[in-house]
Amino acid sequence: MHLTRSVTAVGFWIATVLPIVYVPVIAAGIDSMSRLSLFVGLLAINVLALVVGHDYQASRSR
Template sequence: MFRDHFPSLHPGRFVSTSFNRIERLVQTIAFWTATILPVGYLPLLALGPSRFVSLPMLGQIVSINALALLLGHGYRNESEETEDADSE
């Protein structure tokens, strides 16, 4: 009876909404990490990896960037989503 009056308090809906918010947060962070990270490692490549960073560390940075690209590939900005909804 209590759940009938307050459907938003249904445990399944709460878990689903929480999961969607966490997924969106991870996508947003991953997208912006993948976008901004190359700004930091491109100068390292230009100066040569042996001066400041070892080659394995540079490989790890590139791997993190690749992972961020995979996790953030579905990111869409909220304003783009509203524009798409308006155009349909």
């Protein structure tokens, strides 16, 4: 049970903080296949983190 809450919390915080990484990637330009792959990979990780962290209890209003 504790592990599940920890994984959910990590997923929530990764989904919250990861979009900050998009800024330098977009600012540098997506002009090659490797940068496009990086951007798509970041998006995929963000979606996965959103799904995993969706039920994080601290994210709900009390």
